[in-house]
Structures are given as structure tokens and as C-alpha cells.
Amino acid sequence: MPNAALRVVVDGDNIIITQPGSNSLAIYFRPRGQSFLVAKDAPVGTQEFRTRAWELATAKARELGWIN
Secondary structure, X not given: OOOOXXXXXXEOXXXXXXXXXXXXXXXXXXOOOOOOOEEOOOXXXXXXXXXXXXXXXXXXXXXXXXXX
């Protein structure tokens, strides 16, 4: 999966990470008034996908100013 592109979508308070062509999915949100992300459900996909999804979600949350 090193070269597989992951898709990052912001939908309201959710950051959704998917891997096109697979069923891999991770959804994260920031609890109200907090400065961290939480997975809505257990991410679906390989360990590598879950690791990359968390990294991308964290980067997007920083970009949005949700977390430091």
C-alpha cells in the first residue's frame, strides 16, 4: 500500500479517510471543546491503512485548526 493514494474528505465535524478500490474506511471527529481526534468506529482496513489514516486525519485536523 505504500503507493496507494488515500482520500481525505471533511464532512461537517468528521474527517473521513478511504482507500479507493477497497473497503478501507476510517472516520474521525473532534469531541466538542477538545483538542484531539477520536475514531467514530473501529477503522476498517489493514494495520498500514489504519496507521496512515490516523496520520492523515491528524494532519487535516491541524490544517483546519481543530488541534495543535
